[in-house]
Structure formats: structure tokens, C-alpha cells
Amino acid sequence: MHEEKAxxxxxxxxxxxxxxGRGRFGTVFRCFHKTSNxxxxxxxxxxxxxxxxxxxxxxEIEPKVMTFLSPHPNILQIIDAFDDSDFSSIVLELCHPSTxxxxxxxxxxxxxxxxxxxxxLLEAVAHCHRVGVAHRDIKPDNVLFDxxxxxxxxxxxxxxxxxxGGSMSGVxxxxxxxxxxxxxxxxxxxxxxxxxxxxxxxxxxxxxxxFYGDSAVxxxxxxxxxxxxxxxxxxxxxxxxxxxxxxxxxxxxxSGRISAxxxxxxxxxxxxxx
Numbered sequence: 001m002h003e004e005k006a007x008x009x010x011x012x013x014x015x016x017x018x019x020x021g022r023g024r025f026g027t028v029f030r031c032f033h034k035t036s037n038x039x040x041x042x043x044x045x046x047x048x049x050x051x052x053x054x055x056x057x058x059x060e061i062e063p064k065v066m067t068f069l070s071p072h073p074n075i076l077q078i079i080d081a082f083d084d085s086d087f088s089s090i091v092l093e094l095c096h097p098s099t100x101x102x103x104x105x106x107x108x109x110x111x112x113x114x115x116x117x118x119x120x121l122l123e124a125v126a127h128c129h130r131v132g133v134a135h136r137d138i139k140p141d142n143v144l145f146d147x148x149x150x151x152x153x154x155x156x157x158x159x160x161x162x163x164x165g166g167s168m169s170g171v172x173x174x175x176x177x178x179x180x181x182x183x184x185x186x187x188x189x190x191x192x193x194x195x196x197x198x199x200x201x202x203x204x205x206x207x208x209x210x211f212y213g214d215s216a217v218x219x220x221x222x223x224x225x226x227x228x229x230x231x232x233x234x235x236x237x238x239x240x241x242x243x244x245x246x247x248x249x250x251x252x253x254x255s256g257r258i259s260a261x262x263x264x265x266x267x268x269x270x271x272x273x274x
Contacts, residue, residue: 058157074124076154101140108207115273120151126260138196175219176209198249226252241268
């Protein structure tokens with residue numbers, strides 16, 4: 001009873017404002033914290049829509065993982081979390097409304113711009129991996145920007161703790177960005193995140209992902225084939241250095257795929273995309 005009253009008190013400290021976005025299970029609102037006089041984002045998940053244990057696990061793990069990872073300059077900061085009988089609520093730092101996906105839709109990035117984003121994304125991923133967490137759903141939709149334009153990795157609902165030996169299982173992720181070993185139903189390591197980052201990098205430069213199809217099945221088949229191409233009409237002016245990094249990140253064999261830490265030390269990253 002005491003815990004329930006504490007949760008209610010927390011909830012009353014926040015005033016929900018306009019809706020910012022809507023997902024499968026919940027809605028994100030801008031909110032105002034009456035005590036600190038600060039604006040945040042509030043993610044409200046309707047627990048009545050959670051139909052299976054996997055959905056419930058995603059909702060439970062996200063605030064735990066985000067709290068564990070905080071603070072990091074390139075990971076979305078969790079401010080608060082509380083529950084009632086129907087909703088699970090997470091209060092997060094308020095970011096710019098445009099995601100990386102929105103910015104890619106405005107046109108392909110220059111190498112310098114892509115490098116600026118990728119370096120910060122890799123810093124976030126390397127931090128996750130150092131402390132034993134795999135994100136497992138890295139894609140442009142989940143890359144946000146704060147009001148000072150710093151990259152913020154978000155949405156840890158599919159995250160997983162790396163077990164003994166660092167292996168995981170389970171088909172999670174988004175078709176265009178998921179690694180082939182996930183699609184094949186094999187055990188896999190945190191390097192699935194590196195594959196996804198490589199696909200994000202390719203997409204920033206090309207405006208489209210390297211593997212696509214008319215359906216999820218077609219996309220998965222293309223991912224498993226991993227026939228990475230750099231069409232001349234798109235990559236004519238793209239440097240050999242960034243192509244080398246992409247090849248090392250989008251490597252079908254996980255044992256030959258570089259780590260996030262190694263990607264951060266690649267010459268293209270160190271030279272700022274020049």
C-alpha cells in the first residue's frame with residue numbers, strides 16, 4: 001500500500017501535455033514536472049494491450065536497462081518510472097521531434113555528417129557492450145537528437161543482458177536492419193548491433209538500406225544472402241575508406257565482423273569522414 005501511494009504521488013507530479021507519438025502499445029507525450037519546472041517526454045504503455053509474456057518482458061526490461069546504462073551522453077536518459085493497474089510509465093529526456101529516419105528522408109548525408117552521427121552512435125553501442133547489454137533493435141527510428149543536436153540512442157525494449165559466454169537467442173529486430181544470424185535463429189553475440197549500425201551508415205550515405213524487398217520474407221532472404229553492393233550511381237563519390245568500414249561492419253560471418261570499439265578506431269571515424 002505504501003509503494004502504491006508513492007507511485008501515485010510520483011504520477012501526480014507530472015502534467016501530461018500534447019501527444020508526440022504513438023506506438024504499438026503506448027503513446028508518448030510531452031510532460032511537465034511540477035517540482036523541477038522542467039519539460040520531459042512521458043511514454044505511457046497500456047498494459048491491457050500486452051498479450052503475451054514477450055511483450056510484458058519488453059515493457060519490464062526497458063526502464064531497468066536504461067537506468068543501468070545511465071548516464072551516457074549518447075543514450076537517452078531515463079528520468080523516472082512508475083506503474084498503476086493499467087499503465088506503465090517511463091519519463092525520458094525530451095528530444096527534438098525529428099529522428100535520424102526523418103533526416104535521412106530529407107536526403108543522403110555527406111560523409112562528414114554521416115561520420116558525426118555514426119561516431120556518437122558507436123560510442124553509445126560500445127558503452128552498452130562494455131557493460132554487458134545488447135540493444136538488438138538499432139535503426140534510424142531509434143536514433144534521436146537532443147536540443148543541442150547530440151545523438152541519443154533510444155528504445156531499449158528489445159535489449160538483452162549478455163549471458164555467460166556473451167550469447168543470446170530469439171528473433172528480434174527490424175527486417176532491414178537485423179543481422180543474418182538472428183534471422184537464421186542461431187545463437188548470437190552483441191555484434192548483431194554492429195551489423196545494424198553498418199546498415200544505418202550505408203542508409204545515411206545511400207538514402208536506402210542495402211537489403212530490401214517487397215515483404216518481410218523477401219527482406220530476410222536478402223539479409224541472409226548478405227550480397228552487399230555499392231551501386232556506382234549512388235556511391236560514385238563515396239570514399240573507399242567508408243566502404244571498407246561498412247564491409248567490416250556488414251560482414252555475414254560474425255567472427256569476422258568488427259566490434260563497436262574497433263569500428264570507433266577505424267581511420268574513417270578517426271578522420272571525421274574525410
